[in-house]
Amino acid sequence: MTDHSDTLGATEREIMYATHQALVKSGYAKLSISLISDELDKAKSTIYHYYDSKDALLIEFLKFSIDRFESTINTTIGDHPKEDLDHIITTLLPSQLKKEKRQLHCVLVTISPQALEQEAFREQFTEIDNRLATIIETTVRRGVRTNVFRDVDPAQEAEHILAVIKGTMYTRLTTNREAAAVRARESLFSHIDSHLIA
Amino acid sequence: MTDHSDTLGATEREIMYATHQALVKSGYAKLSISLISDELDKAKSTIYHYYDSKDALLIEFLKFSIDRFESTINTTIGDHPKEDLDHIITTLLPSQLKKEKRQLHCVLVTISPQALEQEAFREQFTEIDNRLATIIETTVRRGVRTNVFRDVDPAQEAEHILAVIKGTMYTRLTTNREAAAVRARESLFSHIDSHLIA
Incomplete structure (x- = not known):
């Protein structure tokens, strides 16, 4: 898999980081090229040179985020399926959600309503x-x-695990049910022990 | 549990339905009291008589939606735990997502970014x-x-099932991975058969 973010120039990467900051501070509804250019400390025309619109920029931003997301998981996968699966779950669903990862997940929740109707x-x-x-x-x-x-069935099992991870991520970010998130995470490890381990 | 929507007057209920329509058509970012009053075919002042702001109206709307959501599940729960669990899953995660239910789920996704920061x-x-x-x-x-x-552990098992349901709901609404959603749903029934059934 190619890492899309490798193909970005220095300014485009700066725009991506500024977009992240602006999204974290203002949310999607209030996000504008002006707010991003404030974070970037460069003129709006710099951004428009690379991206036609806020949506075009956000699509690029999602591609950039996907690569960062994937690289945090892939780096330490080895030859021990049980430990590797534990590692994947712990990375996506850490027992404590640290600030930077929380922000990345929040950005995905913030943008998700756009995916209801817009194909891109x-x-x-x-x-x-x-x-x-x-x-x-x-x-x-x-x-x-x-x-x-x-x-x-590896494909079915993967979707089960991914659904628990995603459901729990949303629970953590949009509710006050932290104890529920801890239970769901524990239930996933217990599912793997009883359902998967030979 | 009291059904909150029973306490609403006729006009308030009309405002709730108009809010639903406006949200489905325009999304949260573009939603305004004006758009809701267009759907309602009554003056904006009618809405302001009941609700101070767009957010106050939306909180009320969420309460109203929760009751409708819950009543669709509770109506046919009986004395057969396995069948009742299948019924809950099939209601929240039907094999085909019909238009009205899809709209209700979409509305929740649309509003969810507000829950990242706003306690109400x-x-x-x-x-x-x-x-x-x-x-x-x-x-x-x-x-x-x-x-x-x-x-x-019933509490842990409930959170596991709910996480799969929520994760799969989001997959269905925000991606083109319908086959994945079908797999996750099947995996949940197979989890219940192998993990729960005595």
Whole structure:
């Protein structure tokens, strides 16, 4: 998989970081090229040189975020399916959500309503999930092949795990049910122990 | 549990339906009291008579939606824990998402970014999940007590099931991964068969 963010120039990367800051501070509804240029400390024309509109910039921003997201997961995947699966879950669903990761997840929630109707946003959210599902499925498949896991359907199992992760992420970010999020996370480890481990 | 929507007068109920229509058509970012009054076919002052602001109206709207949401689930819960659990899952995660239910779910996704920072919205999203978790937990607990289910932790099991449901709901609404949603739904039934059934 190519890392899309490698193809961005220095200014485009600065625009991406400024967009992140502006989104964190103001949310999608209030976000504007003006706010992003304030964060960037460069003229609005610099941004318009690269992106035609706020939406075009945000699509690029989603691509950029997906790569960052994926790289935090992929770096330490090894040859131990059970430990690798634990690592994936712990990375996406840490017991304590630190500020930077919380901001990245919040940005995804902030943009998600755009994906309800706009195909370009929908494609990016599809891409995020496809990549996460592939990482999980590959790990489960390796576990089944090496008899560490039972003979489950890796694609179905991956979607189950991903759904718990996503559901719990939303619970954490949009409700005061932190104890529920802890329970859901524990339930996922217990599901893996009882359902997956051979 | 009291049904909050019973306490609303006729005009307030009309405002709620108009808000639903306006949200479906325009999304949160563009929503205004003007748009709602267009749907209502009454003057803006009618709305302001009941609600001080767009946010106050939306909090009321969430309360109203929660009751409608809950009533669709509670009506047909009986004395058969396995069938009741299947019913809850099928209601929240139907194999085909019909238009009206899709709109209700879309409205929740549309409003969810408000819950990231605003406590009044966060409380309503907490309330939705608390009610759903309680319905699921009560059903699992009854299954454990009557030996239909194994001796699982009903609260943890409820959060697991709810997380799969929520994660899959978001997948369906914000991505093109319908096959993934079908897999996640199937995985939930298979989880119940292998993990819960005694």
